[in-house]
Amino acid sequence: MTAPQSSALVPQTVTEVLERLDAGADILPKRLKQCALFTRRHLHLIPVSTVSEMARASGVAPSAYMRFCQALGFSGYSEMQGLFKAQVTDFRPDYQDRLGNLRFQADVGTGQLLAEFAEAGHKSLLSLANSVTNEGLDRIARGMAQARVIHLIGLRRAYAVVSSMAYLLDKLEVPSSLHYASGMLNASGTIFEGDVVFAVSFAPFSPETIRLARESADRGIKVYGLTDSDNCPLNEFATEMLIAREDEVAGFRSLTASITLTTTLAVAIKAMQSSVD
Amino acid sequence: MTAPQSSALVPQTVTEVLERLDAGADILPKRLKQCALFTRRHLHLIPVSTVSEMARASGVAPSAYMRFCQALGFSGYSEMQGLFKAQVTDFRPDYQDRLGNLRFQADVGTGQLLAEFAEAGHKSLLSLANSVTNEGLDRIARGMAQARVIHLIGLRRAYAVVSSMAYLLDKLEVPSSLHYASGMLNASGTIFEGDVVFAVSFAPFSPETIRLARESADRGIKVYGLTDSDNCPLNEFATEMLIAREDEVAGFRSLTASITLTTTLAVAIKAMQSSVD
DNA sequence: TACGAAATGGAATATTTATTCTATTAATCC
DNA sequence: GGATTAATAGAATAAATATTCCATTTCGTA
Numbered sequence: 001m002t003a004p005q006s007s008a009l010v011p012q013t014v015t016e017v018l019e020r021l022d023a024g025a026d027i028l029p030k031r032l033k034q035c036a037l038f039t040r041r042h043l044h045l046i047p048v049s050t051v052s053e054m055a056r057a058s059g060v061a062p063s064a065y066m067r068f069c070q071a072l073g074f075s076g077y078s079e080m081q082g083l084f085k086a087q088v089t090d091f092r093p094d095y096q097d098r099l100g101n102l103r104f105q106a107d108v109g110t111g112q113l114l115a116e117f118a119e120a121g122h123k124s125l126l127s128l129a130n131s132v133t134n135e136g137l138d139r140i141a142r143g144m145a146q147a148r149v150i151h152l153i154g155l156r157r158a159y160a161v162v163s164s165m166a167y168l169l170d171k172l173e174v175p176s177s178l179h180y181a182s183g184m185l186n187a188s189g190t191i192f193e194g195d196v197v198f199a200v201s202f203a204p205f206s207p208e209t210i211r212l213a214r215e216s217a218d219r220g221i222k223v224y225g226l227t228d229s230d231n232c233p234l235n236e237f238a239t240e241m242l243i244a245r246e247d248e249v250a251g252f253r254s255l256t257a258s259i260t261l262t263t264t265l266a267v268a269i270k271a272m273q274s275s276v277d
Numbered sequence: 278m279t280a281p282q283s284s285a286l287v288p289q290t291v292t293e294v295l296e297r298l299d300a301g302a303d304i305l306p307k308r309l310k311q312c313a314l315f316t317r318r319h320l321h322l323i324p325v326s327t328v329s330e331m332a333r334a335s336g337v338a339p340s341a342y343m344r345f346c347q348a349l350g351f352s353g354y355s356e357m358q359g360l361f362k363a364q365v366t367d368f369r370p371d372y373q374d375r376l377g378n379l380r381f382q383a384d385v386g387t388g389q390l391l392a393e394f395a396e397a398g399h400k401s402l403l404s405l406a407n408s409v410t411n412e413g414l415d416r417i418a419r420g421m422a423q424a425r426v427i428h429l430i431g432l433r434r435a436y437a438v439v440s441s442m443a444y445l446l447d448k449l450e451v452p453s454s455l456h457y458a459s460g461m462l463n464a465s466g467t468i469f470e471g472d473v474v475f476a477v478s479f480a481p482f483s484p485e486t487i488r489l490a491r492e493s494a495d496r497g498i499k500v501y502g503l504t505d506s507d508n509c510p511l512n513e514f515a516t517e518m519l520i521a522r523e524d525e526v527a528g529f530r531s532l533t534a535s536i537t538l539t540t541t542l543a544v545a546i547k548a549m550q551s552s553v554d
Numbered sequence: 555t556a557c558g559a560a561a562t563g564g565a566a567t568a569t570t571t572a573t574t575c576t577a578t579t580a581a582t583c584c
Numbered sequence: 585g586g587a588t589t590a591a592t593a594g595a596a597t598a599a600a601t602a603t604t605c606c607a608t609t610t611c612g613t614a
Binding site for chain 1: 321390411437526
Binding site: 029030050051052062063066076077078 | 600601602603604605610611
């Protein structure tokens with residue numbers, strides 16, 4: 001008689017699943033370890049796959065994957081999948097509730113807050129893998145790799161994203177130029193044919209960023225964009241767009257998914273340039 | 278009799294679906310228009326939802342949502358869902374073959390690279406939760422909350438971290454000052470008693486950052502630090518230190534843990550100030 | 555190498571979910 | 585305003601999927 005009665009043992013968060021996955025990596029029997037290994041690397045497939053698919057992908061029988069789920073503390077695959085589906089499904093509180101939520105958070109511990117942001121980070125990374133396709137990212141990396149100079153544009157929350165990218169591209173010796181905030185954004189005179197623009201803009205979108213990107217696009221410069229929302233104005237004229245949604249805590253978002261994506265992009269660009277040589 | 282026979286009419290890409298969605302918005306009957314409206318805004322729910330769920334969310338009967346899918350050119354919901362699931366599944370390499378040597382692949386695709394960085398992000402977040410204690414973070418947040426002005430210092434890779442923090446603190450109306458790169462770092466004349474310095478420095482440590490932080494500490498200013506290594510020079514004089522280790526991919530690190538931590542810190546600082554009021 | 559315990563894979567069953575059918579209601583046209 | 589057609593919602597059916605069971609194999613130990 002299998003006993004999935006005590007719901008206290010059922011993992012409630014992605015973080016908990018990851019911990020058990022890592023803990024079990026050593027002690028699990030062969031087939032179940034295969035499951036753990038594959039699942040660890042492909043968490044994002046769980047919400048959209050059936051047991052049979054996950055099992056086949058892990059190289060085990062469906063029943064084995066079933067036992068794997070139970071070893072993790074779930075009653076079965078459905079329960080585990082439910083946890084991951086919730087990531088996508090979960091409703092996000094609205095912008096204006098921020099202040100109220102913040103007060104509410106005041107009396108919970110700082111550590112609890114960190115745990116929530118970490119959890120949000122896990123979720124964001126999962127959804128990142130969901131929304132970015134190999135082909136799309138590949139095309140963008142290829143397009144940017146051919147640029148004479150990559151112009152990086154991003155203000156406010158997006159500024160940290162482009163500045164980290166600028167640092168990394170510089171280290172990789174990929175020619176790039178970071179357009180600094182306020183005033184400097186008039187500098188479309190420094191963008192020439194053969195260059196590309198990489199613009200990052202999150203809702204609500206900075207008119208400055210959009211304007212410079214649009215001006216460039218109008219002049220025939222290829223514009224690639226990164227945003228967090230479907231209705232980003234960059235959509236209208238960008239050659240290609242990336243989307244990185246960030247899970248939020250009490251109305252605040254980290255930059256986990258965005259920076260993970262731009263880091264990947266930078267490395268991919270360099271890799272493409274190298275392989276052409 | 279609806280006739281879904283000709284597969285030429287079946288949308289093959291998300292773009293095509295969006296086009297039909299927009300085209301049909303006018304001509305579709307009431308209930309089906311409801312479906313179109315909701316679906317247009319919640320495309321990401323399709324891969325993880327059942328027909329009933331999508332129907333209920335759209336405010337229609339399951340059978341109505343069914344007809345909606347067929348109006349779009351699909352044979353049914355499953356076929357439509359398949360298209361969206363494929364987005365996620367897309368860069369799934371043929372599993373069984375590559376099982377053993379996942380991490381030793383020679384030809385690493387862009388999607389695989391993203392998966393690796395995401396994986397590194399997960400690990401970084403896990404280790405963050407392990408290395409940062411509730412009490413330590415609490416003390417630091419409390420200490421920084423009492424500052425007249427928070428001075429943010431960070432160069433190179435750390436610059437993105439402090440600049441994102443500066444943005445967030447600004448939005449939270451916590452007085453802070455971001456010390457910009459090169460030249461500006463002499464500005465220890467602008468740091469006064471009652472202020473606090475938050476310095477971020479990753480190995481190899483920028484002498485500039487260390488120097489300014491040390492000068493401040495020597496003058497009795499409280500210095501808090503964030504680093505990725507035990508032997509950070511800030512250790513010698515900082516009031517308190519935070520450590521965020523980043524997992525690396527092929528020698529490259531993202532900033533997942535660091536920015537998650539500083540985001541948490543910023544929000545915690547604001548929360549403390551609010552609860553004192 | 556032989557024994558017991560644990561693990562495994564395939565087949566049987568239960569459950570969920572998609573899809574179709576039909577009576578009823580609403581809209582359109584003459 | 586009545587006749588005709590389209591649209592709708594709920595129930596019935598079909599298909600897919602999760603889950604359990606059990607005979608067989610593998611593993612660890614003496």
